Amino acid sequence: MRFLGSLLLRRAWAVVAVTVAVLAVAGVFGASAESHLSTGGFTDSGWESSRAQAALAQTFHVAEPNLVVLVDAHGAAVTDPAVAAAGQALAAELAGEAGVHDVASFWATSPPDPTLASRNGHRALITAVASGDENTVRSVADRVAADLDGNHGPVSATAGGSAVVEAEIVRQSADDLHRAELITVPITGVLLVLLFGSAAGAMLPLVVGGVAIVGTLCLLRLLTGVTDVSIFALNVTTGMGLGLGVDYSLLIVSRYREELRAGRTADRALMRTLQTAGRTVLFSAVTVGIALASLAVFPIAFLRSFAYAGVGVVALAAVGAVVVLPAVLHLLGPRIEKGRVRRAREDGERRFWYRRAHAVMRHPVAVSLAVVAVLLVMGSPFLHITLGDDDERILQPASPARVVGDALRGGFAANPEWTVAVVAPHTGVAGADAVSRYTSQLAAVRDVAHVQPVPNSGGEGIWFALTPSVDPVSSQGVDLVHDVRALSPPFPVLVGGAAATLVDSRDSLLGHLPIAVAVIVVATVLLLFLMVGAVVVPLKTLLLNVLSLSATFGALVFVFQDGHLSSALGFTPTGTISIRTPVLLFCFAFGLSMDYEVFLISRIKEEYDRLGNNEEAVALGLEHTGRLVTSAALLIAVVFLAFLTSGVTTIKIMGLGLALAVLVDAFLIRATLVPALMRLLGARNWWAPRSLRRLHLLVGIWEREPLAVLDVATPVRLDKPTLPRG
Numbered sequence: 001m002r003f004l005g006s007l008l009l010r011r012a013w014a015v016v017a018v019t020v021a022v023l024a025v026a027g028v029f030g031a032s033a034e035s036h037l038s039t040g041g042f043t044d045s046g047w048e049s050s051r052a053q054a055a056l057a058q059t060f061h062v063a064e065p066n067l068v069v070l071v072d073a074h075g076a077a078v079t080d081p082a083v084a085a086a087g088q089a090l091a092a093e094l095a096g097e098a099g100v101h102d103v104a105s106f107w108a109t110s111p112p113d114p115t116l117a118s119r120n121g122h123r124a125l126i127t128a129v130a131s132g133d134e135n136t137v138r139s140v141a142d143r144v145a146a147d148l149d150g151n152h153g154p155v156s157a158t159a160g161g162s163a164v165v166e167a168e169i170v171r172q173s174a175d176d177l178h179r180a181e182l183i184t185v186p187i188t189g190v191l192l193v194l195l196f197g198s199a200a201g202a203m204l205p206l207v208v209g210g211v212a213i214v215g216t217l218c219l220l221r222l223l224t225g226v227t228d229v230s231i232f233a234l235n236v237t238t239g240m241g242l243g244l245g246v247d248y249s250l251l252i253v254s255r256y257r258e259e260l261r262a263g264r265t266a267d268r269a270l271m272r273t274l275q276t277a278g279r280t281v282l283f284s285a286v287t288v289g290i291a292l293a294s295l296a297v298f299p300i301a302f303l304r305s306f307a308y309a310g311v312g313v314v315a316l317a318a319v320g321a322v323v324v325l326p327a328v329l330h331l332l333g334p335r336i337e338k339g340r341v342r343r344a345r346e347d348g349e350r351r352f353w354y355r356r357a358h359a360v361m362r363h364p365v366a367v368s369l370a371v372v373a374v375l376l377v378m379g380s381p382f383l384h385i386t387l388g389d390d391d392e393r394i395l396q397p398a399s400p401a402r403v404v405g406d407a408l409r410g411g412f413a414a415n416p417e418w419t420v421a422v423v424a425p426h427t428g429v430a431g432a433d434a435v436s437r438y439t440s441q442l443a444a445v446r447d448v449a450h451v452q453p454v455p456n457s458g459g460e461g462i463w464f465a466l467t468p469s470v471d472p473v474s475s476q477g478v479d480l481v482h483d484v485r486a487l488s489p490p491f492p493v494l495v496g497g498a499a500a501t502l503v504d505s506r507d508s509l510l511g512h513l514p515i516a517v518a519v520i521v522v523a524t525v526l527l528l529f530l531m532v533g534a535v536v537v538p539l540k541t542l543l544l545n546v547l548s549l550s551a552t553f554g555a556l557v558f559v560f561q562d563g564h565l566s567s568a569l570g571f572t573p574t575g576t577i578s579i580r581t582p583v584l585l586f587c588f589a590f591g592l593s594m595d596y597e598v599f600l601i602s603r604i605k606e607e608y609d610r611l612g613n614n615e616e617a618v619a620l621g622l623e624h625t626g627r628l629v630t631s632a633a634l635l636i637a638v639v640f641l642a643f644l645t646s647g648v649t650t651i652k653i654m655g656l657g658l659a660l661a662v663l664v665d666a667f668l669i670r671a672t673l674v675p676a677l678m679r680l681l682g683a684r685n686w687w688a689p690r691s692l693r694r695l696h697l698l699v700g701i702w703e704r705e706p707l708a709v710l711d712v713a714t715p716v717r718l719d720k721p722t723l724p725r726g
Helices: 002-010 012-030 048-059 081-095 134-148 162-196 204-223 232-261 266-297 301-337 347-362 364-384 400-411 432-443 475-485 498-532 536-561 580-611 614-645 649-686 690-699
Strands: 067-072 100-105 123-130 150-152 155-160 420-424 448-455 462-468 494-496 707-711 714-717
Touching: 002 012, 002 266, 002 301, 012 204, 012 301, 048 420, 048 494, 048 498, 067 081, 067 134, 067 400, 081 100, 081 123, 081 134, 081 150, 081 155, 123 134, 123 400, 134 155, 134 162, 155 162, 155 400, 162 204, 162 232, 162 400, 162 614, 204 232, 204 301, 232 266, 232 301, 232 580, 232 614, 232 649, 266 301, 266 498, 266 580, 301 580, 347 364, 347 614, 347 649, 364 536, 364 649, 420 475, 432 448, 432 462, 462 475, 475 494, 475 498, 494 498, 498 536, 498 580, 498 690, 536 580, 536 649, 580 614, 580 649, 614 649
Parallel strands: none
Antiparallel strands: 067 123, 067 155, 100 123, 150 155, 420 462, 420 494, 448 462, 707 714
């Protein structure tokens, strides 16, 4: 850090100039990232359900319909001649659309297919397949919706299906991002001025956040050329970029001002800031980055894309904080106070946190029990979490795709997109009797309403179209797939469809989750040990993070699964939580909580190395970082809470989940429970076996000359990383 500081002092203008030039190029290239992002990526080609879908396409030349047009006769019967003529005309118009094939409708057969008519006989369906890559399918869906939606003589048409759902999600996500920016920019602007104390200071987090966000958008655009990147990563990139920009800027600027108040010159203050707060930022970035990188172990492009975006935004935020921001600080000099709106010294604010720490440490048992009780109560709903998957209900009720989905769910005996496909590409020597017996076995499975064997017209093989009587994205749908796969077919089969995809998704995520958790746990313990040279602090951190995340997950189950506050927040509860959401939130929330932990513990460790007094070190550490942590948490919570204005439930969940995670962690964990537990543990906080202490002295990180805790009762100051003899 000394070399970096010296370089920045000599080449500050060059650093700023290069940064502006790079951001200009990255901004132009990354501006198109949004149009290249994916709404899919939820499956893996190795899953049985994916192989079943591939076999359907390759062997039987059958594709699941992804376009469903709802035709409403407005009270007339769909068999009425005028209605039938209008419906047939719509089907013909749909068949004439470029990129659309396999069009089927209620009126296409004689007698008509009853599964394509509503129970009351006033609505009917036209189904089709839009083919091509994701961008092509979205384009086709948008065009079909624009051409068909509306009145057509005696009927009206509304386009839906998974292709239209995905197109609406892309459009809605883009609108939501812009709306969130309109809400958060003025609010965070005012809060930043109040927090940094000056207009010039308030611009500094925007510099760091801009580097992180613009750079990550460019990175995501590059990645779209070689892999799928989820559209949902865009919102998190913006939120994390601004949040980390605030976190890191607060730490750097506050330490810089502290060093100036201590009487150092501007250059020496900047050097000292990089050696202390700068090192803490890098350490924090590594821990947060590893937590987010763990998402890459999952074989699902949706989750991996968050790893790409998360690691990118964290790394670039760190670069902005320790390279670009110090250069700007050096050039600003005293002008950082320009536009000062709060002239009072911060000492009184810091002393508040000092007094609070001692107040907590005077009653550590009572405080610990009270906070743990609150966290356990908040987390209790997590015990009855039900994992499901997303469908059109994540959109608002007025969206066309949602209108079609609701009509299918409530008014039709079957949904064309709910079919469970049991595919047998090679039946071997099995004869008609074997097929008949297996058909009877499938029909006897609970919640199977109808079974239709479909022989391969072009050769060997057969597939069975199972119509379920339950929602496939539900626990009953999961049971149905398990029951079908538990049968003993006379030939090898593959089970596919939405319900099978949910089963395979759950099995894959739960199978890879221990690996991701192990990566996070090992990295957290190792990195925190390198920072503090003790084994108790890392283990305590893991325990507190589990408590904090449990409270967040419990709140999300209470709100989004159980449906409390659904009217106020504007979403439709489905009785489930998407199976990917807990995994995603765990990694992001864990990373953010480690961010605050590193800020607090690094300063406590610095004071302990200086004083050798555990309680005073805790109080001084909280005095210097309490305001930073809680203020940063409030600011980033504002950013994430703006996601609640989204028209997509998935984004609402991420917004509320991350906001709750940072607020609970900052106020209940770091500002309350950490001081209480560190008071209870006393000098044992800093204990480590002698062999590990030697390792820390050789490769550990210090911000001042370390104290080797050879005997917890007798700390010994070291001027260099060697152990006293004996």
